[in-house]
Amino acid sequence: MKKIIVCGFVLVLAAAVIFGGCSRKPKYTVPEYQLAAGEETTSAPGIIINKGKREVFxxxxVNGKYFTQPTRHGVVFADGSNGDKSVxxxxxxxxxxxxxxVAVGFGPSNKLTIDDMSxxxxxxxxxxxxxxxxxGKEVPFxxxxRASQERPMDIRFGGNLENAKEYNTGCILCLDSCAVGITSNAAYETGASETINFYGKKDVLPADGTMVRVIFRARAFS
Structure with a gap:
């Protein structure tokens, strides 16, 4: 009887390990990077700033899942609750x-509220x-x-730090206006993603799993 109990325990434990492991998000490693002149590290190894250029990257x-499935999430931190839901x-x-x-001089609005989401x-x-x-190339975000209803993209530094702390979604760049994402797209009002679908462009972005850099700069007005 003891042997049966032990074997059963081992099987249950093995199943827990196997299926528990399957539910975990994949872990990503920040690549080695040689800082250029003017660049500084932050407390997150994957984020670099350049105060002189007012630039953060x-x-x-690349998450190829969203070449064919819609999402309202452009960039999300891997460890956030929405970490696997972004392009x-x-x-x-x-x-x-x-x-x-903020360190490089960008000003958030912090005006959008959770109530505004509807x-x-x-x-x-x-x-x-x-x-x-x-x-070696840079492509505008x-x-x-692509969207089922195209509009000129208008990314804004919405801020939303307190909401980000409360919800821990990881949202960095949302494809429609958002009260939680640090930046989001003013071209699409809150709730727009309920009727408009957004996708990553497979014919523009590199293959699924490719490491890229997302660069944020002050708007260059012509």
Missing amino acids: MFAV LIGLGDEKVFYAAM KGVSVEGEPLDVFVAWD ANVI
Whole structure:
């Protein structure tokens, strides 16, 4: 009888390990990076700042799932509750990202509220130019996303630090206006993603699992 109990325990334990492991999010490693002139590290290894250029960038991994499935999440920290729901999986904490944006001189609005999420409100905050970089080239973020209803992308530094701390979603860049994401797209009001679908562009982005950098800069007005 003891042998049966032990064997049964081992089988249950093995099943717990196997199925528990399957439910865990994959772990990503920040690549080695040689800082360029003017660049500084932050408390998150995957986030680099350049105060002179007013620039923040984050390492991220392409999530090919959203080439064909819709999502409202552009970039989300891998360890956030929405970490596997974005076109690009960020390798830096969203709270550190907020601090990095402030450190280089960007101004958040912190005006959008959770109640606004059902009211069709557009996010405010300092306008940003965002790029995705790999293989020596930079591509505007607008060019790596497609939507069922196209509008010119308008990324803003919404801020939302307190909501980010409360909800811990990991949201760094949302594709419609959001009261939790640190940055989001003012071109689409809150709730827009209920009727509009967003996808990553397979013909523009590199393959699933490719390491890229997401670069945030002050808007260059022409």
